[in-house]
Amino acid sequence: MKEGVSVLRLLFYANLLSSQRxxxxxxxxxxxxxxxxxxxLVKRRQRYNDDASDNDEQHENERKSPTSESTSEPSTPSAATTTTTTTTTKRKSINEVDEIESPYENLLQIKxxxxxxxYRHGQHQFDIFVNEYANEKIDIRKEYLNFIQQPTSSIQFSFIFYPFFLSTINKIALLNIESKARMYLQRRSIFVHNIFSSIRLNPFFKIHVRRNHLIEDALISLEYQGIEHPDELKKQFFVEFEGEQGHDEGGLSKEFFxxxxxxxxxxxxxxxxxNEETRCLWFNPSAAEDLDREYTLIGMLLGLAIYNSIILDIKFPPVLYRKLMGKIGTFEDLETSHPTIYRSLKSLLTFNEENEGMTIEDAFGLTFQVAIADAMGSRLLFDLKENGEIIPVTNVNREEFVRLYSDLLLNKSIEKQFDPFFHGFLLVTHDSSLRKLFRPDEIELLVAGSQVLDFNQLASAAAYDGGYTKDSPTIKNFWSILMTFTDEQKRKFLxxxxxxDRAPIGGLVRLKLIISRNGPDADRLPTAHTCFNALLLPDYSSIEKLQEKLSIAIDNAAGFGLR
Structure with missing residues (x-):
């Protein structure tokens, strides 16, 4: 096996080297x-600690002052916690982390x-190097445990050394095992600490939020931990909603997200x-100046969702995930992020003045001043070069125009919005194997799931409750109806x-739908608890009634379909 996979690795490298870097x-x-x-990132942590230090000094002076009040307002959770740490040590840079020996790189690759x-793509698609049958036989947990229990130099063979060969499912399993191993080690060290110390530490990352102040509370909890104690974010994530009973076994966290x-x-x-054409989200270039913390929060949420295996109901264009891997957006990315603009620029690049009998200036009438629409539909003017409004786009400079325009759309015009977003993402994923293991398109699958929907897989993994079984007449009718759904109806149902409306990595077989009997035949509609993937289905008397009620329910579900 080792010889075969090693040869495959050489072919993988050759595939990269024969394509365009x-x-x-x-x-x-x-x-x-x-x-x-x-x-x-370091400056932000330093500013935070400086503020905390100033507050501590002020409180200490007030305490020593003979005129100070004997009682004071209780400090906020963040202020109370930051009193224990007033200095910061600069973390290793990302480049330094990359240079640390990694099992996902070998000497030849480094040389x-x-x-x-x-490489945006190889001469051949990367998937041709993935053997799905072999991947199904790989015990990733065993591979990882064997890997960490002995020195790298003594390991004769491990699939961990060949990430290009691993399927996305196995990569995710490896990332999750790494994460869980880190969480376990943290919990164990905290357990030992708690035995010998009077200061109790929490082995989990738990936040307490109010439903009517969700963003405000999440900002306070996540921002503090991300800046002051980023390792806390690697712990298992739990959510408590104020005034509500219940232990978070995954459902509350999912509902929170x-x-x-x-x-x-x-x-x-x-x-x-x-974007009206792609229905994808993109940064508003004229967003308010004071939303830095909110963008950081969203970036952290994406990272936390990856670490906690939660699929988010958001749709970004592929270039966003390239940017999260440290790449910058280029002209090629416009094809999926701004298709209309891409086609226009493509026609500009391929325009042949001789064949068309006219110049580019006459045909397009462009200058190096362009307009970008914001969320309100207003047009924002930008000069791609100094005095751009008087520089015409010609046959000579059209490639420069396309490069600068693409850079403006995907990078420079949204820099103030994307930078804190990226900071938040790095706060969670900075020291993980994410960048070593995954391609940008795989990161998209981690965050938002797959668009491939196989309802036969969904049916095979479904569970039943409240008196239903897979042989119940209503259940048989239910699956008969779902198998006739169009793609759009399937997405609405999910x-x-x-x-x-997407499937987790590995398909719908990994999404355990729970169908619970919600009483006898009735006129009420089916309802759902999305945080538990649970469908509450009355025992309708006929397949026609079931189809009517189910169609009404999925067509009129507001927001996330929470009930």
Whole structure:
């Protein structure tokens, strides 16, 4: 096996080397951007600690002052906690982390200077190097345990050394095992600490929020932990809603993510806008200046969702996930993010003046001043070059125009919005294997799930409750109806029952739908608890009635279909 996979690795490298690598200019820009991100991250932590130190000094002076009041207002949770830490140590830069020996890189790859994510695609698709049958036989948990229990130099063979060969499902399993192993080690060290110390530490990352102040409470909890104690974010995530009973076994966390993404992506915040052609979200270039914390929160939510295996009901274009991997947006990315603009620029690049009998200036009438629409439909003017309004686009400079225009759309015009968003994401994922293991398209699957919907898989994994079995007449009618649904109806059904219209990695077989009998035949509609993937289905007397009630329910479900 080792010899075969090693040969396959050589072919994988050859596949990369025979394709087009990102330009050196782009790679250098990305390197500088990463350094900038890391420096900003450290500065933000320093500012936070400086503020905390100032508050501590003020409180200490007030305490020593003979005229101070004997009682004072209780301090906020963040202020109370920050009194224990008033200095910060600079973390290793991302580039330094990359240079640490990694099981996902080998000496030949390092010698060749190969970084797979510097190649948008290979000569052949990356998936041809993944053997699905072999991947089904791999015990990733066993591979990982064997790997961590002995020195790297003594390991004869491990699939962990060949990430290109691993399926996305196994990569996710490996990331989750790494995460759980880290959580276990943290819980064990905290347990030992709690035995010998009077200061109790929490082995979990738990936040307490009020439903009517969801974003405000999440900002306070996540921002503090992300800046002051980023390791807390690697712990298992739990949510408590104020005034509500119940232990979070996954359902409350999922509901928290659903509710907060619904609120923060709503038009009233003005942080994002929707492309009418792709229905994808994109940053609003004229968003308010004071939304830095909210963008950071969203980035952290994406990272936390990955670590806690929660699919978010959001749709970003693929370029967003490239940017989260440290890449910058280029002209090729416009095809999926801004299709109309891409087609226009493509026609500009392929325009032949001789064949068309006219110049580019006459045909297009463009200058190096362009307009970008914001969330309100207003047009924002930008000069791609100094005095751009008087520089015409010609046959000579059209490639420069396309490059600068693409850079403006995907990078420069949204820099103030994307930077804190990226900071938040890095706060959670900074020291993980995410960038070593995954391609940008796989990160999209981690966050938002797959668009491939196989309802036969959904049926095979379904569970039944309240008196229903797979042989109940209503259940048989139910699946008979669902199998006739169009793709659009299937997406509506999934959104109604799970809060997302996409499948998790590995398909719908990994989404355990619970169908519970909700009383005898009645005129009421089916309802759903999206946080538990549960459908409450009355025992309708006929297949016609079941189809009518189910169609009404999924067509009129508001928001995330929560009931």
């Amino acid at each position: 990102d330009s050196l200019e782009v790679i250098e820009t990305e390197r500088k951007n990463y350094e900038k991100m890391e420096n900003e 060749l200077g190969l970084k797979p994510n510097e 659903q509710l907060i993404t619904e609120q923060i992506f709503s038009p009233e915040y003005g942080m994002f806008m929707t 959104r109604f029952t799970t809060g997302s």
